[in-house]
Amino acid sequence: MAIPKIPEFKAEWKEGEEGRWGMAVDMDLCTGCQACVVACSMENNVPFVGEAEAGYGRSLGWIRVERLWEGQYPEVKMTPYQPVMCQQCGSAPCEPVCPVFATVHSQAEQLNVQVYNRCVGTRYCANNCPYVVRVFNWADFDRPDPLPNQFNPDVTVRRRGVMEKCTFCIQRIHRAEDQAKAEGREVLDGEAQPACAQACPADAIVFGRLDDPESRVSKLSRSNRGSHLLEELGTQPRVTYLKGGSNDRLG
């Protein structure tokens, strides 16, 4: 009996491909107010796990505002506030390790997607993610009574035992694309905005098309103030962090 050949799985990514959707976060503007964290949780039906579970490191935020210490104790310096969400890597380390193909690369949107109904909860992807942005539903967390009324019907309510992560608010991307298609045009710059970018009072998070060189996010990504998290790993992250340098925000 001939054994059917199993196709080799690898993230299909070409060197130099810039991706479709991207984000630029200006760390000089971020005040660490956590509005993006709250907006993200509300938009994406992310439950609040409570203090005890959070103590075990089981918090379920899709975005976190990170701040690190630099130097030894008495002479510590704080780094700027840095919102960290899924970097939607072009060559994502989480993808090839999933045994059930629940974390796949969306060829159409050039995003890294989590297919909840396929996920069996091995948590390999989270262990292989260098940015530690994948979170696991350790339980069916309780949502006290008024909270279920604000569920977003466009987003799946995940069950226990499922890995989840930032999707770049793909439901909003779809809505914008749908509207653009109905009107027979391309998606306008700024038409699709994830909840974090929308909520940011300092306008530190900018989202848009990376394959359009004229879009705001493309210009910011090319800026000499920009850098990528753990760029040396070759993950091709789609989020650019801007810091210091020129006063010109587009420079």
Next chain:
Amino acid sequence: MANLLEILKKKEVVLLLVIAFLALLSGGAWAMYQTQIPPEQPIQFPHNIHVGLQIQCLYCHPGAQRQASAGLPTQQKCWACHGQLRKYSDPAAPVALNLWPTELQKLAGYVERNEPIPWVPVYQVPDHVHFNHRPHIAAGFACETCHGDMSKKTVATVGETVNMGWCINCHLENSVEDPLKRTKLIDCATCHY
């Protein structure tokens, strides 16, 4: 291991195993049947009569053209026509409510009590699937492609087995010559997020 084989040789044990297997099988069949029967509706709405009167699907389900959900008509929408049917509500010779057809009496009851009609959606997809009517209507698909010929149905029933294979089949058939369209149509993120 040898012990287990000895036990399996006994007739009673084999019989018990067969019974257990059959029970599981029939349980599964019953569960699958349960998903295929149409749900109980508050009003036994006759689609065939309304479609026969040349009323467009989009008149009562207008959401299909502009949003994800096609929507189910409110009592105001029903009453907009039924409140002025000459047959029953002619101001010159109104027919008493208790002489109306039973299903119309139910509708009149909802209107009188100003209650929404608790329609039960028939075509449902799981929570992790995000179906959107709008692109399907925009692509020029007729309602009966998925919902069957409603001029032959009274209460709405599921005409097709709505599962992923069925969706993907149609998506593949309709994107044979356009690889870009196919990329979009068979992408996980198109429906699952």
